[in-house]
Amino acid sequence: MNVAVVRPLVDRLYDPADVSVVYCLLVNRVQFLREQSHQAHHQTVTVTRAILCELIAGKILRRFNEENPGRSGLLLLANVLVSGFEPFQNAPVEFAHSKKHATQWAYQKRGGYERKLTALEIAIVSESKFFLSGVACQKVVEAVYRGRVVYTPTSFIDILPDHYKHKPISLYNPRKAPLLNQYRLIVPRTRNIIEICQFAVLLALYVLAMTHRDHTTFDRYELCFCVYAGGWVLDEFASILEHGWQVHTQNLWSFLDITFIVIFTSYLLVRLHGLSTNQPEAGRQALDILSIAAPILLPRLAFSLMPENMLFISLRAMMADFIILTLLAIWCFAGFLLALKWLGHNPAYPSHPTDNPDPLTISKWMLWIWFGLDGTGIQRAPAFHFLLGPLVMILFAFLGNTLFLTVLVSSLSNTFAKLAADAPAEIAFRRAVLTFEGVKSDALFAYRPPFNVLALVLGLPLKAALSPRRFHKVNVFAVRVLNAPILLGISLFERRYLWKNTRATDPSKRSKVLAFWDLGRFGVHADLAAVFEGQPPQSVIQEIEAVDEFEDGVTSEGFLLPVPRVGEAARASEARRRRWSMVQ
Known part of the structure; x- marks a missing residue:
């Protein structure tokens, strides 16, 4: 093929x-x-x-x-x-004009x-x-x-x-670039480090706000968290608009960010309503809503620090399958809930008690059966109908707890097996997504939260009032002033290390750097790795060259040509390059 x-x-x-x-x-x-x-x-x-x-x-x-x-x-x-x-x-x-509706975005x-x-x-x-x-x-x-x-x-x-x-x-040549180059803030590596620091600050403010929470007052910790979180949400919203929803959702932790945005928006609306109407109970509910963000924020930091970990990559894909299968199961099993509800309210059977369970209670029993936690629903099934009630509940237990969970586990295992079988390609794909999303075009990304909110409030009127050239100068000046320490550190680092081959890319150099911390060098098989750390002796190199020259002298008919002496110049052959790469 x-x-x-x-x-x-x-x-x-x-x-x-x-x-x-x-x-x-x-x-x-x-x-x-x-x-x-x-x-x-x-x-x-x-x-x-x-x-x-x-x-x-x-x-x-x-x-x-x-x-x-x-x-x-x-x-x-x-x-x-x-x-x-x-x-x-x-x-x-004429063809482009006929499809003009497709170019209106x-x-x-x-x-x-x-x-x-x-x-x-x-x-x-x-x-x-x-x-x-x-x-x-x-x-x-x-x-x-x-x-x-x-x-x-x-x-x-x-x-x-x-x-x-x-x-x-x-x-990019860092030595010819200005010392404070604002364009280096949109470099994906720099952007990734800055985003991790920003999220760490957001997490610290969240912990402080929840530790000192008071639903009756809006203290300074909660105020700082709300202001900073507002800037962080604005940055995330701008990221979605930058390359569209389809590209943004390919990010490894996009579902966590979107979930936090929904939680924070709900908290802020309820909190502002409680403060405006002077209702302390609404403030308590707002803080309760904000408290459920903890299971989102803590894993999000781990996702950011280890974006190429196969556990997190597979967890994202498995979470998507789990949500889809769960929604389908709820849709399908809703018929059992309706059947039990209508059985419980059928006056044709005098054996029914007067205190029929409500739909919420029935749903709770079914959920317990689904996960195999409790059998109360089966025990109370005769209350719906002496024959049909236990029949429907036992049928649900077979289909939900046995069949569906087996399908769910098998599907998630299959998803993980596919990802693990092609782990290098999956990691490379996530790295490409992270890199592509890291190159930003919006000027808003040059401002750190919460200064991006201030830049939005002041920048939009200036954008309308000034010419593009004047607005560009004002924007560059503001970015350089607010990010001067960061830009200076980036410039000094890149002028020395940007085009330099890092030790991390060379396995032999990396092994030398980490040799002191490698406990395996004290083992019985440490010589297996040590033999490849040093350069081959010159005598070995000469012998390899002699063998290569000998192979070059073999003609296609099987006869030998005169072999040059060791050390003489000979033409480079494919075999020599192959052997030399093996030695290196």
């Missing part, structure tokens, strides 16, 4: 001067995936076509990487992945960069995990994450837009 179909298509579609072919292939994959959802008779064919598009796109990107080494090749790969393309680009004018002018999407975004939306886990793609993702490749991203909606300058895709 690879020789007969894939390779000829790659040879035909690959063009060193065309960086849009990968984008086009991924867009076709999205279309094939959309067709398979509503064309059941062609489902197998369309899924195969989608897989083929992803496979060809990955091989073309790999060829770009192989034929363009070095930093210039990295820049070319970045143009392939993060350059913006419009779906109707270069289409006939660009509400903000960006100087000709409206409605442009990148190949990386299309790969994330289509969940092209094989493509995103490729070496060439991860090379660009890593460069963008660290800030070595910089560009101005496209966005769906910016709350506080500042599009006066558009930075093209380029390699």
